[in-house]
Amino acid sequence: MIEGKAVRLRALRAEDAEHQLRWRNDPEVIRLAAAGDPRFGPTTAEALADRFHRILRLDPRESGVLAVEEKAGGRPIGMVDYRDVDPYEGVAEVGIFIGEREFWDHGYGTEALGLLVDHLFGAFPLHRLELDTWSGNTRAARAFTRLGFQEEGRRRDAVLLGGARYDRLLFGLLRREWEARRRLAADGGHHAPGADGTPTGAQETPGDGSASSDSPKATVR
Secondary structure, eight states, X not given: OEEOSSEEEEEOOGXXXXXXXXXXXXXXXXXXXXXXXXXXXXXXXXXXXXXXXXXXXXXTTTOEEEEEEETTTTEEEEEXXXXXXXXXXXXXXXXXXXXXXXXXXXTHHHHHHHHHHHHHHHHSOOSEEEEEEETTOHHHHHHHHHTTOEEEEEXXXXXXXXXXXXXXXXXXXXXXXXXXXXXXXXXXXXXXXXTTSOOOOOOOOSSOSOXXXXXXXXXXX
């Protein structure tokens, strides 16, 4: 269990599937988390049960999915994940979405993603973390930047949603950048909100616009 101020990250439980089913059938969560990608949702209980069976058997050395739980009431509100851990290149991808709408726009997602970033750089010999979102999810892009991620590129017109084209935005965070921000935080210096994983109150978005069928990919709300 990874504790923050307002949220904690914990291992998934079988009963978390019922929350996932509701979130993945919420049209607004689908739109923001996955840019409407049908692999994310809507979904059925049977299909989700198959996915959950695979998720619960993931090798944590390679990938993992954690529940985001708000500490005040112990309620699951979303998920974070990491995947494609490459021990040779020192690279991994991360993702997040907050499925409970009442917890949007209050910094819970920013804190949860910050906790995941701190955990991965602390537990793995990683050199960089990557995530992406779509250009219609501007609040997610701002939240990623607040956590130290830099926009490194974009795939133009790579996302189709509601008949309109959007760009896929690519973000990265290097270990040395993460370490520098933590040193600033430890020294009491000024740093970007969320650099130490604390809630910022920044507006965020659930999901990232490229969520996989089995786990969120990268977005905040």
